[in-house]
Amino acid sequence: MDAAEPPAWIAVGRTARTVVVVLLDAGAAEQSREEIEPARLASWIADAEARWAPRWVWHDTPQWYGALLADGIRVARCHDLRLCHAILRESALVDDAAAVRRAVEWDAAPSVDAEDAAPALFELEQAQQPTGPPADADAAVAEFLRQRAAVEVSPEASRLRLLLAAESAGALVACEMRAAGLPWDAAAHDRILVETLGERPRGGGQPAKLAAAADRVRAALGDPTASLDSQPKLLRALHRAGVLVESTSRWELAEQRHPVIEPLLEYKKLSRLAAANGWTWLADWVADGRFRPVFVPGGVVTGRWASSGGGALQLPRQLREAVRADPGWRLVVADVAQLEPRVLAAMSSDTALAAAARGRDLYAGIVDSGAVATRQEAKIALLGAMYGATTGESGRLVPRLRRAYPRAMGLVDDAARVGEDGGVVSTWLGRSSPAPSPEWSAAQSRATEAEASGAEEARARRWARDRGRFTRNFVVQGTAAEWALAWLADLRGRLAALPPVSPEHAAPRSGPAFARQPHLAFFLHDEVIVHTPAEHADAAAEAVTEAAASAGRLLFGSFPVDFRLDVRTSETALKD
DNA sequence: TACTGGTGCGCG
DNA sequence: AAAGCGCGCACCAGTA
Numbered sequence: 104m105d106a107a108e109p110p111a112w113i114a115v116g117r118t119a120r121t122v123v124v125v126l127l128d129a130g131a132a133e134q135s136r137e138e139i140e141p142a143r144l145a146s147w148i149a150d151a152e153a154r155w156a157p158r159w160v161w162h163d164t165p166q167w168y169g170a171l172l173a174d175g176i177r178v179a180r181c182h183d184l185r186l187c188h189a190i191l192r193e194s195a196l197v198d199d200a201a202a203v204r205r206a207v208e209w210d211a212a213p214s215v216d217a218e219d220a221a222p223a224l225f226e227l228e229q230a231q232q233p234t235g236p237p238a239d240a241d242a243a244v245a246e247f248l249r250q251r252a253a254v255e256v257s258p259e260a261s262r263l264r265l266l267l268a269a270e271s272a273g274a275l276v277a278c279e280m281r282a283a284g285l286p287w288d289a290a291a292h293d294r295i296l297v298e299t300l301g302e303r304p305r306g307g308g309q310p311a312k313l314a315a316a317a318d319r320v321r322a323a324l325g326d327p328t329a330s331l332d333s334q335p336k337l338l339r340a341l342h343r344a345g346v347l348v349e350s351t352s353r354w355e356l357a358e359q360r361h362p363v364i365e366p367l368l369e370y371k372k373l374s375r376l377a378a379a380n381g382w383t384w385l386a387d388w389v390a391d392g393r394f395r396p397v398f399v400p401g402g403v404v405t406g407r408w409a410s411s412g413g414g415a416l417q418l419p420r421q422l423r424e425a426v427r428a429d430p431g432w433r434l435v436v437a438d439v440a441q442l443e444p445r446v447l448a449a450m451s452s453d454t455a456l457a458a459a460a461r462g463r464d465l466y467a468g469i470v471d472s473g474a475v476a477t478r479q480e481a482k483i484a485l486l487g488a489m490y491g492a493t494t495g496e497s498g499r500l501v502p503r504l505r506r507a508y509p510r511a512m513g514l515v516d517d518a519a520r521v522g523e524d525g526g527v528v529s530t531w532l533g534r535s536s537p538a539p540s541p542e543w544s545a546a547q548s549r550a551t552e553a554e555a556s557g558a559e560e561a562r563a564r565r566w567a568r569d570r571g572r573f574t575r576n577f578v579v580q581g582t583a584a585e586w587a588l589a590w591l592a593d594l595r596g597r598l599a600a601l602p603p604v605s606p607e608h609a610a611p612r613s614g615p616a617f618a619r620q621p622h623l624a625f626f627l628h629d630e631v632i633v634h635t636p637a638e639h640a641d642a643a644a645e646a647v648t649e650a651a652a653s654a655g656r657l658l659f660g661s662f663p664v665d666f667r668l669d670v671r672t673s674e675t676a677l678k679d
Numbered sequence: 680t681a682c683t684g685g686t687g688c689g690c691g
Numbered sequence: 692a693a694a695g696c697g698c699g700c701a702c703c704a705g706t707a
Contacts, residue, residue: 333703334686348692352687355692375688378701403697407691414699417690442691490695497694576696580691628691628697682707690698 110134112182113151114160114247115167116240123240124151127160131251133244145174152178160184160247162236163213164274172282175616179596183271184246185209185236186401190266191250196259196533202249209236209246259533265657266532269585270401272592276623277398277408279595283618284393285426285625286434286634292385292425299421300373303382313373319366331370379414380422388413392429393614398626405577406534406584407628416627426625426632426676433640436678437647437670438630439587441465444485444511445666446583449659450531453511457664474507475500488512489579491519491572515575522574523567530581531658536574543570582658583629586666589657591626594633594650598622598643604636621646625676632676640672 110126122144126134139147148171151157159181161167171178188209191197213235254263296303301311309317321329324344330336337351346361353371356364388394394413402409410416428434444465448456459468469481484504487497505512518528525544529535543566549555550563598621621635621643635643651666
């Protein structure tokens with residue numbers, strides 16, 4: 104593995120029986136290539152990482168990195184071809200995306216079980232990959248060159264490079280968080296379930312408190328066999344009892360006065376907990392004291408992560424008590440206060456909004472500016488502006504923000520207008536919204552024809568406004584996701600650079616080697632949880648804070664906006 | 680039996 | 692029954 108100059112990139116790909124590595128210089132010219140026996144691969148990669156710290160180029164991070172982590176190997180940087188392809192093929196910052204778009208094989212989603220198959224990645228027999236992007240080295244290099252070409256000719260190359268690096272770093276973090284898991288106290292979870300729902304019945308059936316709530320509902324309805332889990336049946340039963348609601352949603356029920364309401368709301372609350380995060384969930388998703396969800400970077404059109412299985416991004420507040428650090432360890436829980444409005448202030452260079460946010464609760468700052476009277480009003484107005492509210496209290500308050508913060512409001516209003524006209528909008532770093540569907544466009548052009556019906560015109564208008572609200576929010580939500588990726592990536596590096604922990608903490612119960620150091624354990628749009636030995640908790644908390652400031656500078660340079668964090672260090676992930 | 684669409688609720 | 696964005700999941704009902 105000698106090379107004249109250190110490789111800046113190393114592309115990896117599989118053949119039927121071996122792995123091919125391709126060393127590329129900083130200009131992406133090939134220096135050399137080598138075929139590696141699967142048994143030697145892990146140590147080869149570990150050596151190359153230590154020697155050159157290259158950026159690893161591979162087709163799909165979970166399939167490569169999952170196996171490496173299982174072998175105790177961590178890498179600092181990668182370029183995830185599949186994720187970067189998805190960004191570049193749509194980005195309006197790319198002048199000529201034709202070549203990238205033609206490579207349709209890179210549009211394929213990886214097979215669902217690819218991640219679980221990862222530990223077997225280098226076993227001889229697994230050569231077939233039924234779906235997903237190509238896994239061989241030649242395809243990887245070719246796609247990498249196409250992507251580089253698309254980026255390098257763009258006038259916005261530096262933004263795109265940052266976005267691709269952040270997206271790829273996120274892919275590494277997602278794999279690592281799955282490998283490390285979120286420390287989960289099953290006994291504490293069980294206690295919460297027993298307290299809330301009652302003892303778990305041995306032979307199946309409903310727990311006592313849930314059954315009792317159901318009985319009270321049926322008694323109040325005067326209908327001992329009423330079905331509570333079927334929306335149509337429940338609705339009919341309510342009507343028979345004289346509760347004339349149009350839906351069975353909590354919101355509408357709460358406005359009614361009838362003896363059935365209180366027990367019904369109670370029943371809904373309990374049955375939700377039992378169904379979504381009850382004993383079945385605990386058995387399915389928690390093992391060895393860890394909750395291991397599948398994070399899906401880039402899973403949302405805006406660039407936010409999605410999750411698959413376990414409902415990782417919907418952890419109910421009620422269960423946060425069950426998130427519990429290992430003995431001698433701590434959790435550093437940090438979330439950003441009003442991330443999206445701060446991002447909006449920065450990307451629109453709205454110094455007034457940034458000033459309202461600086462060093463304090465942003466909503467309080469808006470109140471102080473005199474635009475609205477109360478914190479609640481400020482919150483409703485700002486959310487309404489970013490989501491496109493037109494009616495109700497929110498719709499009434501938005502015009503006042505428009506006067507106070509014309510630049511910020513102008514940015515989201517413009518994004519809405521572009522979307523209504525069928526155009527494409529982009530985030531700060533260059534992730535673009537999808538083009539309108541053919542059905543959408545057809546409806547719009549149909550509505551302009553002379554013989555279009557009133558109904559057709561109304562539908563086209565409604566769809567246009569729907570799309571306007573989507574693009575309005577896309578620019579803010581998507582840029583906030585970019586900030587969060589930069590935060591994660593920077594934090595990951597800082598945590599990895601902390602000094603080694605003392606020996607008594609160096610070997611916790613189980614898990615990958617990096618999890619013996621302070622490490623990221625959870626991420627939720629604007630929140631991170633770091634699991635750390637107690638002796639490093641202060642350093643980890645400091646790293647979280649510094650990473651946030653660093654992310655702000657990386658995206659917005661010296662623009663004077665701050666990203667305030669609420670940071671708590673404790674043994675559980677409980678909030679307030 | 681496997682699917683799809685509707686409903687409702689959890690999260691940001 | 693939300694208004695006003697983005698998700699995932701469970702459950703039911705209707706259909707293939």
